[in-house]
Structure formats: C-alpha cells, structure tokens
Amino acid sequence: MSLEKNIKIDTRHLNLYFFEEKILKDINLEITSNQILGIIGPAGSGKTTFLRSLNRMNELEPGSRIEGQILLDGIDIYNSELDVISLRKRVGIVFALPVALPMSIYENVVYGVRLSGIKDKARLDEIVEKSLSAAFLWDELKDRLNLSGLRLSGGQQQRLCLARVLAMEPDVILLDEPCSGLDPISTSWIEDALIELKKNYTIVLVTNNTMQAARVADKTAFFLMGELLEVGLTKQIFTAPVKQETNDYITGRFG
Ligand SMILES: Nc1ncnc2c1ncn2[C@@H]1O[C@H](COP(=O)(O)OP(=O)(O)OP(=O)(O)O)[C@@H](O)[C@H]1O
Numbered sequence: 001m002s003l004e005k006n007i008k009i010d011t012r013h014l015n016l017y018f019f020e021e022k023i024l025k026d027i028n029l030e031i032t033s034n035q036i037l038g039i040i041g042p043a044g045s046g047k048t049t050f051l052r053s054l055n056r057m058n059e060l061e062p063g064s065r066i067e068g069q070i071l072l073d074g075i076d077i078y079n080s081e082l083d084v085i086s087l088r089k090r091v092g093i094v095f096a097l098p099v100a101l102p103m104s105i106y107e108n109v110v111y112g113v114r115l116s117g118i119k120d121k122a123r124l125d126e127i128v129e130k131s132l133s134a135a136f137l138w139d140e141l142k143d144r145l146n147l148s149g150l151r152l153s154g155g156q157q158q159r160l161c162l163a164r165v166l167a168m169e170p171d172v173i174l175l176d177e178p179c180s181g182l183d184p185i186s187t188s189w190i191e192d193a194l195i196e197l198k199k200n201y202t203i204v205l206v207t208n209n210t211m212q213a214a215r216v217a218d219k220t221a222f223f224l225m226g227e228l229l230e231v232g233l234t235k236q237i238f239t240a241p242v243k244q245e246t247n248d249y250i251t252g253r254f255g
C-alpha cells in the first residue's frame with residue numbers, strides 16, 4: 001500500500017513499549033503526502049508518543065521498544081542501515097513550548113543548517129529568507145535579524161521554531177500542540193502557515209484543540225488509550241464519526 005505514490009508514512013502493526021507497559025497498540029495508519037493529518041485524543045492517549053516514533057525520538061527515552069514497522073517512502077525507518085540523523089532532518093519536529101535559542105533570529109534559523117556543514121554566507125542568507133517567509137515571519141523580522149530570538153513574543157518564537165525546522169528542508173513536519181499557550185492571532189498565523197506549507201510537505205499535527213483539527217486537517221485520527229480508534233476525512237470524523245467514543249470526545253463529553 002505504501003507503494004502508492006501519495007502515501008508518505010505508513011505504520012504497520014506498530015506497538016510501542018516503555019519497559020513492560022504497552023503504550024501504543026497495533027497502530028495502522030497511512031499518512032498522505034501534501035496533507036495535514038490532525039491527531040486528537042485525551043491526555044495520555046499516546047499522541048506525543050506516536051508522533052515521536054515517526055522520527056525515532058522515543059529511542060532517546062529509557063526503556064522504549066517498538067514492534068511493527070514504520071515505512072517512510074516505503075522504507076522502514078527502524079532499518080539498521082538507516083542514518084538517524086538524516087532521518088530527523090527529513091522528518092522535523094516542532095514542540096509545544098517554543099524555545100528560541102539565546103542567539104540572533106538569523107542564527108536561530110540557520111542553527112541546524114550550520115551544524116550540517118553549510119557555511120556559505122549567500123546560501124545561508126537565502127535559507128533565512130526562504131524559511132522565515134514560509135513561517136510567515138519574514139516581513140515582520142527582516143529588518144531586525146540580529147535581534148535576539150529571546151526578545152520575540154511566544155507566537156513569533158513558535159514561528160521561528162517552525163522556520164528552524166523548515167531551514168533543514170524536511171519532507172515531513174511533525175508538530176506537537178504547537179499553539180498551546182498562544183493567543184488566537186498567533187494561532188491563526190501558525191494555522192495559515194501550515195495550510196500553505198502542506199503544498200510542499202507532509203504535516204502531522206497533534207492538537208489538544210479539536211477545533212484546530214477541524215479547521216486545518218485534511219484527515220483526523222482519534223487516539224484513545226494507546227489505540228487508533230478511528231481515522232478519516234476530517235469532515236467525516238466531525239460530522240459522522242463511526243465510533244461512539246469519537247463522538248463523545250469531539251462533542252466534549254470526555255477529554
Ligand atoms: N518516556 C516515557 N516513559 C514512560 N512512560 C511514558 C513516557 N512517555 C510517555 N509515557 C506514557 O505514555 C502514555 C502516553 O503518553 P503521551 O505523552 O504520548 O500522551 P499524549 O496523548 O501526548 O498526552 P497529552 O495530551 O497529555 O500530551 C502515558 O501513559 C505516559 O505516561
């Protein structure tokens with residue numbers, strides 16, 4: 001199935017354990033290219049754990065172990081020949097709390113790019129403009145690229161973190177509650193950026209705000225207690241969910 005051109009990531013019978021505890025239970029999920037997949041579900045349902053398994057960040061946690069497969073462009077990312085560093089470049093992640101690094105806006109954007117060995121000033125300038133533009137920040141910040149990233153507002157810092165990921169030219173962008181703690185205007189900047197970015201990227205958006213999934217996601221997946229209970233077109237999930245639990249969650253009956 002992942003041979004289909006538009007399937008970017010395909011998880012097959014994915015189980016994830018922390019020590020003896022099974023956290024993700026038999027997750028079979030196809031993630032389509034050039035779409036936004038929203039992931040919703042109550043606290044502790046495994047959303048973050050699932051997201052972090054897609055670029056092998058869980059293995060940084062003690063006791064983690066997986067079974068099953070995660071195919072990226074048809075290739076198993078847990079394949080021993082795969083280079084984890086380059087995987088994490090291809091599958092970038094933006095976290096809930098924006099963390100600008102204590103350096104200029106410019107250096108914040110090119111941080112990973114410099115580490116990967118690019119030093120040419122003209123090339124770096126180009127990357128900064130392109131990445132900040134794609135994160136809807138260029139017009140706001142182009143005249144103060146030397147300002148410390150720490151001086152930016154929370155909403156700007158979150159877009160700066162997105163720009164830092166974009167600078168690495170990933171294929172897939174993972175976002176874990178990128179708008180928690182942001183005001184509605186900053187939230188809509190991020191949402192508008194994601195809708196624009198999906199033309200060129202595959203996006204997986206974990207959100208505690210079900211309305212955010214309804215607004216921006218093409219497909220929505222509902223996680224409950226480590227299981228993928230239901231996935232479908234966002235419209236279907238929000239208007240005609242198949243499972244009672246999905247309906248209860250999106251109508252706010254539990255969560
Ligand atoms: N490093 C870890 N070691 C052990 N257990 C963990 C670890 N990380 C997460 N868990 C457990 O895995 C389960 C799923 O957690 P996860 O963070 O994926 O949930 P979530 O859906 O993202 O929740 P939230 O909405 O609160 O962010 C929880 O029971 C959590 O305690």
Ligand SMILES: [Mg+2]
Binds near residue numbers: 048
């Ligand atoms: Mg989480």
